Amino acid sequence: MDYDNLSKIRAQVALYTNRKTSNVLDGDFTSIFRGRSLDFDDLREYAYGDNIKDIDWKSSSKTGKTLVRRFIAERKHNILFVVDTGTKMVADTSQFEEKSEIAIDAFGTIAYLVDKHGDDFALMQDTDGGIDFSYFKSGAAHFENLMTRCRQNIGRDGKKGIRGLIDYISDHIRRNMVIILITDMAGMAELDEKILRKITVNNDLLVINIDDAYMYGYDVYDVEKKRYEDDYTAHRERLYQAEWRDRTSRYNRLEQLYRRYGVSLVTVAKESEIIDKVVELFERHRHENIG
Numbered sequence: 001m002d003y004d005n006l007s008k009i010r011a012q013v014a015l016y017t018n019r020k021t022s023n024v025l026d027g028d029f030t031s032i033f034r035g036r037s038l039d040f041d042d043l044r045e046y047a048y049g050d051n052i053k054d055i056d057w058k059s060s061s062k063t064g065k066t067l068v069r070r071f072i073a074e075r076k077h078n079i080l081f082v083v084d085t086g087t088k089m090v091a092d093t094s095q096f097e098e099k100s101e102i103a104i105d106a107f108g109t110i111a112y113l114v115d116k117h118g119d120d121f122a123l124m125q126d127t128d129g130g131i132d133f134s135y136f137k138s139g140a141a142h143f144e145n146l147m148t149r150c151r152q153n154i155g156r157d158g159k160k161g162i163r164g165l166i167d168y169i170s171d172h173i174r175r176n177m178v179i180i181l182i183t184d185m186a187g188m189a190e191l192d193e194k195i196l197r198k199i200t201v202n203n204d205l206l207v208i209n210i211d212d213a214y215m216y217g218y219d220v221y222d223v224e225k226k227r228y229e230d231d232y233t234a235h236r237e238r239l240y241q242a243e244w245r246d247r248t249s250r251y252n253r254l255e256q257l258y259r260r261y262g263v264s265l266v267t268v269a270k271e272s273e274i275i276d277k278v279v280e281l282f283e284r285h286r287h288e289n290i291g
Contacts, residue, residue: 005147009112016275043067079121084183086157092213095270099210100154126158163190170198178204196261211269
């Protein structure tokens with residue numbers, strides 16, 4: 001097996017760390033996760049600053065005191081990557097780069113950091129052949145295998161969608177995990193309050209939004225109809241501004257909803273900003289107050 005994917009990602013991370021300092025990239029990785037990947041130990045009384053998700057309501061009602069669960073750290077985290085698929089993922093971003101390539105490189109960058117830390121990771125995607133779900137493992141061969149599978153699957157239209165995958169994870173995977181979801185705004189919008197509440201009870205969820213091209217920009221190509229949009233429609237500045245306002249409003253609503261459930265979110269539009277955005281995502285998840 002050649003290791004072209006690993007070599008590319010390793011070189012990009014090395015170049016970045018030569019220019020900037022980041023505790024996340026230098027190995028201070030465990031602290032970004034909030035406790036959903038920990039084993040239960042015992043109970044203690046609630047103290048200011050504790051995560052309300054750790055409150056044991058049943059025990060609290062019996063004792064008359066607010067009790068929180070304490071945890072013991074595992075040696076390894078279990079990291080599950082959910083990478084969106086389908087025709088929409090072979091479209092362009094707002095910066096005229098391929099969504100699929102940015103999604104694959106974002107997955108590869110985080111998978112490389114996860115593997116470097118010694119954690120186990122797996123990949124789940126929705127394809128026309130059903131759910132493609134790998135084992136939780138680590139190592140260079142596993143990394144290369146998943147990068148290859150991700151690239152092969154990303155243009156294939158499945159039936160479950162992002163909501164279906166997250167629902168499947170909640171119902172069938174009996175372990176605490178850190179879930180890294182790589183999707184676009186359409187995929188983000190599939191996760192309503194009900195499914196977010198369900199998936200974040202026992203898991204951390206971090207989301208990378210791959211930014212879509214604008215419908216009313218220049219040289220707009222419709223990947224479903226397989227043709228360029230009419231120039232008269234595509235080049236209307238007022239339509240572009242209206243689309244920008246609508247997209248911003250929808251994104252802000254989703255971000256507020258996600259924040260209520262401790263879900264950290266960043267948007268990526270071009271390859272050159274992937275590592276910066278990954279660092280930003282980890283730092284947000286480490287520092288944001290989600291209580």
